[in-house]
Amino acid sequence: xxxxxxxxxxxxxxxxxxxxxxxxxxxxxxxxxxxxxxxxxxxxxxxxxxxxxxxxxxxxxxxxxxxxxxxxxxxxxxxxxxxxxxxxxxxxxxxxxxxxxxxxxxxxxxxxxxxxxxxxxxxxxxxxxxxxxxxxxxxxxxxxxxxxxxxxxxxxxxxxxxxxxxxxxxxxxxxxxxxxxxxxxxxxxxxxxxxxxxxxxxxxxxxxxxxxxxxxxxxxxxxxxxxxxxxxxxxxxxxxxxxxxxxxxxxxxxxxxxxxxxxxxxxxxxxxxxxxxxxxxxxxxxxxxxxxxxxxxxxxxxxxxxxxxxxxxxxxxxxxxxxxxxxxxxxxxxxxxxxxxxxxxxxxxxxxxxxxxxxxxxxxxxxxxxxxxxxxxxxxxxxxxx
Numbered sequence: 001x002x003x004x005x006x007x008x009x010x011x012x013x014x015x016x017x018x019x020x021x022x023x024x025x026x027x028x029x030x031x032x033x034x035x036x037x038x039x040x041x042x043x044x045x046x047x048x049x050x051x052x053x054x055x056x057x058x059x060x061x062x063x064x065x066x067x068x069x070x071x072x073x074x075x076x077x078x079x080x081x082x083x084x085x086x087x088x089x090x091x092x093x094x095x096x097x098x099x100x101x102x103x104x105x106x107x108x109x110x111x112x113x114x115x116x117x118x119x120x121x122x123x124x125x126x127x128x129x130x131x132x133x134x135x136x137x138x139x140x141x142x143x144x145x146x147x148x149x150x151x152x153x154x155x156x157x158x159x160x161x162x163x164x165x166x167x168x169x170x171x172x173x174x175x176x177x178x179x180x181x182x183x184x185x186x187x188x189x190x191x192x193x194x195x196x197x198x199x200x201x202x203x204x205x206x207x208x209x210x211x212x213x214x215x216x217x218x219x220x221x222x223x224x225x226x227x228x229x230x231x232x233x234x235x236x237x238x239x240x241x242x243x244x245x246x247x248x249x250x251x252x253x254x255x256x257x258x259x260x261x262x263x264x265x266x267x268x269x270x271x272x273x274x275x276x277x278x279x280x281x282x283x284x285x286x287x288x289x290x291x292x293x294x295x296x297x298x299x300x301x302x303x304x305x306x307x308x309x310x311x312x313x314x315x316x317x318x319x320x321x322x323x324x325x326x327x328x329x330x331x332x333x334x335x336x337x338x339x340x341x342x343x344x345x346x347x348x349x350x351x352x353x354x355x356x357x358x359x360x361x362x363x364x365x366x367x368x369x370x371x372x373x374x375x376x377x378x379x380x381x382x383x384x385x386x
Contacts, residue, residue: 078153209291213284237266337362
């Protein structure tokens with residue numbers, strides 16, 4: 001059975017645990033037929049091994065949302081981005097003080113995106129079954145195997161959190177993890193500006209730059225209409241249709257009817273709107289056209305040296321018991337090398353802990369003060385003779 005199914009039960013649970021230092025949190029949801037994910041089940045645990053299931057379908061979630069907004073209570077999640085998106089929609093703000101075990105694991109060398117089952121196996125020596133991953137969580141009643149699967153999502157999460165926290169403290173990486181989480185769980189990482197939504201359309205980069213302005217207008221309208229109807233955006237207008245419309249020089253009733261995707265229902269509901277969006281976009285002066293993202297221009301020298309510098313990154317990561325890509329991605333490394341070659345400071349978006357690990361040895365390498373040699377089949381870095 002689901003543990004909490006009434007508003008009174010939830011209020012009593014939240015009142016009892018209003019002063020807990022942390023809680024484990026997970027959700028089950030369905031989003032195939034709606035714009036917003038439909039919350040179907042909430043799993044929490046305030047003590048290791050004591051999962052509690054909350055049925056959100058018929059109750060007032062306000063007491064729980066108040067706990068999630070309390071900065072004194074740490075919310076422990078695993079790969080919690082989609083969970084946070086759900087609560088952002090419910091609360092109008094993100095839950096505060098979030099600890100993501102997947103993010104922390106990456107900082108400890110567990111790999112960039114370790115799965116929950118693998119994390120629990122490694123930290124708690126418990127093997128979780130695959131169970132009911134493809135359950136329709138909105139159906140009622142849920143049978144016990146489904147509920148047990150859901151409970152397992154938080155049953156061991158606080159125990160894993162204890163393990164990770166101990167490792168973080170032993171390695172002196174608390175600030176690293178805090179900085180990474182602060183960057184990933186800020187509002188601007190979740191909210192997209194309407195004028196940027198065209199960049200999410202598949203194959204947007206196959207469109208001529210002069211047609212970006214049409215794609216931009218269509219994408220903003222599609223998103224607003226999908227929100228209004230609470231339907232997936234591609235159920236309003238497919239990406240293929242968006243691309244085709246953006247490539248059309250002039251759109252009118254006749255040219256719209258000639259499109260393969262333009263069935264009668266679409267034309268009746270949205271024909272006039274699409275024509276007007278197209279016309280307004282084409283009327284915009286070039287100064288108002290959007291520009292596609294362009295990768296930073298880096299020198300060929302930087303690209304070549306970055307390949308060499310990657311060996312140093314690998315060794316630094318090994319020393320820090322991390323995976324190299326958790327330390328810095330290869331594209332970011334090319335940009336870092338390029339900036340250092342130009343005598344510039346690293347990009348301001350590079351977190352402080354990454355700067356502390358990378359910048360000084362990279363400067364030494366690029367200035368010729370550091371070299372490598374092979375000894376006993378292994379790379380050794382040493383101060384180069386001047």
